[in-house]
Amino acid sequence: MNMAALVGTALLAFGLYSTTAASADEAPVRAHDMPGMEDMPAMDAIAGDSLYQLPMMLTSAEGRTFKLAELRGRPLLITMFYSHCTSVCPLLTAQLQHLTRQLAPAERHQVRVLMVSFDTARDTPEVLRAFKAEHHIQGANWLITRAPASDVRALAAALGIQYRELADHSFNHSAVLSVTDREGTVRARTSQLSGSDASFLAAVRAQLAVADAKP
Amino acid sequence: MTSLSIKSVFFLTLAVGFTPSFAGAAAGPALEGDLGPPVGPPIHAILTAPPNVPPPIHRKHPAKVIVELEVRELEKEISEGVRYTFWTFGGTTPGSFIRVRQGDTVEFHLKNHPDNKMPHNIDLHGVVGPGGGAASSFTAPGHESQFTFKALHQGIYVYHCATSPVGMHIANGMYGLMLVEPPEGLKPVDHEYYVMQGDFYTVGKYREKGLQAFDMQKAIDEKPTYVLFNGSESSLIGDNALTAKVGEKVRLFIGNGGPNLVSSFHMIGEIFDKVWFEGGTRYQENVQTTLIPSGGAAIAEFHTVVPGSFVIVDHSIFRAFNKGALGIFKVTGEENKLVYSGKEVDSVYLGDKAESLAAVGQAATATAEGRLSLEEQVKAGEALFTGTCSVCHQPNGQGIEGAFPPLAGSDLLAATPKRAIPIALNGLTGPVTVNGKTFNSVMPPMSQLNDDEIANILTYVTHSWGNKGIEPYTAAEIKAIRDSTARPAGAAN
């Protein structure tokens, strides 16, 4: 770092400190109030514990790249997987399909399903398209995606999912299905892979009821 | 500050969601041991520290019982002057005693205090479910986990921490007992007590003073430094002795946390009327010594007939005298000469143990401060002699004719006082002549005693029973002989 940058940083730091110190015990400065950051979304509008606090970009099987936060507004069923998984992930996918089939048609249109791959390197949009076809996944509401490895790690951390790539490029991972409310806060989780988790289904329905009630 | 983790919220949601279906399940074929849904408001379980036990349960219906158990990592005394960092359930080793009734629905809260360094969980042997609850209770410091189970089986069950490395968590004291009473309850008795044996592994030697660390290699080799009841040498002696009066009925809930050793549990001078061996539903009668497996428990009942101090030991006897597996049950009241007429043997060789430790501790402090007096040496030496040497050489130093040489007025000591040092350290076999009589026995090495202790004992011996004119012994000269002579095979240090 050259001298000018050093001095600049020092001044910026000093300036920030002055502003913050003055209001040390009052409401602190918000990120988007800072100079040069006006174009950041009004973050105080997103709930503190919402997944949409994560600034991550996803790429879908259709090749579309979008921000995670764009999914805000509808309840979200979210899980993580990888396409060449042979034991758990097929069960997870089937469980998701089973769950959505148990919803009334009106409910089904309200919910979105998001699957994010652990395997950034291998699960290209082309591979994801093949996965979709293989599992007969249709509809615009069902998103099969991949994201940069660092963001995948953060999303898994936020969802409480553990995963590890092994030497043969398979993944050791836990299977968790979560449902969020419209604002992105996780409201229920299940690890049940067979049969029907009645309480989870009830939680999904509850989020949809809230969604319907809003104008 | 504790906070509910996502995990516990998750289980809470499950539990709440499950309750309606639970009630529905009761209508179908009942599980064996399931006495139906809980009745009445939830009860907060009373947990007690050893050796006390929560009061008997008198209700006749299943209930929801809330158990809140906190894990604390604490530095405590394991032996006089010796400290150890215990990992505990409820601040004690063994941990708090939990008492519920068969059929109860137990809502278990495990809290890990933020001052702790390690994550912990709990495996209750009385729980039917993965890991006995361990899978659902893995808790980081500053957090709390919750899970719920139904106590389907009556019995007395061990619980312990099952976090990797499991052996270390248990060796550091993370075990306790949970009693699941049968629906009809237990017969009333006058006293109920809670005793749990455990083996401990320290880097330092037995009774080496100071803060001792856990020795992983000794634990793997199964070579404990201490074998103790209720986590310390002094937990059941002196003022802490268990008590009863003559003519009373006593029930002992006895556990063995291990991690490695099994216990040959015995009360010297008492016979157990009934022992529910392995904590099961059947009992044996008229038992002298009962085997309690590592990770197991038993219930023993006896009635008191004569007064006295009855010594509780692990009858793998070197553990009692050389590793600390010793406690006292003191019975007071009228003598019954028809049943037992003799004098109290134990008040000499073990009843004074509390005082003995005090004198030893005092001498150790004085030594550390460089001001050990002859009087302090003699007092400490007397206490140690009483506990170790008097068994053979007798409390008055007379020895036993034809077996053990006398120390009182010994011409061998008077002529060659320094010879006592290698004898004390390395033992003696083969013929030896004292005061004109020849003895040919085996004296085992006493090298598990440290240099201060041997110096004090020899100083006491040479200043008692008419022995005089011999300079007090110093720890330095003991050390010199210890370093320059070989120990027989199997001797300590």
Place this chain on the structure above:
Amino acid sequence: MRAAAFLAILCTVALADPAADRLPVGPGDFVSVLPSGAVEQRIHVERFSLDRRPVTNAQFLAFVVSHPRWQRGQTPALFADTDYLSHWAGPVRLGDNAQADQPVTRVSWFAARAYCEAAGGRLPTWYEWEYAAAADEHRADARTDPTWREKILDWYARPASHPLTVVGQDPANFYGIQDLHGLIWEWVEDFNALIVSGDSRDQGDPDKLKFCGAGALSLKDKDNFAVLMRIAFLSALEARSSARSLGFRCAAGVSP
């Protein structure tokens, strides 16, 4: 006025040239306690650099001053719980319970990550951390040395209620790096890759459906309590949680 100037200097010092206080480690191969598959393989660690010392309260303070989103009270609940920096006197004030040169603790994984990103780096991976921590003062791999293990087990015996010592007190290890043992637990980038079942006795009994494929793999070298306990601790955490004796340091180099 003086305090403000002092803080400004702190910021520049902290952010000016973080690379100066990072030392090179690797490349190398080693056998990890955490296996990479059913067949045992040596793990290869590419050359990377690791902070000489854990991040201190002073350094973290400079970070939150220039990144207010990470000040206590401002950080979204997704990224930090209510214990976050709770030992500081204020959101931008250390106070008596947080000395400048003590390692910063009570920070969540998200906060640690954000700091490292701002400092031109990232968190080390578990393998990188384990590789660097296998060293003692004289050699790269001291893990079979009883002295190495005893020193670590000694630390576990001391409850976390004792105040933390400041960083840099211990002699440097083979790589010149300090305080990998005996001071604090440390976050790693893939803390949620340490798949150990909550009940640690399940090792060797793979529940294939619980962890997909190989199940929760058995930990190697069950005698190495020192390392097992690090894994047990990290696997008990959530990304947003913090603990009294949990801090971090940063690494740099190509992300493995």
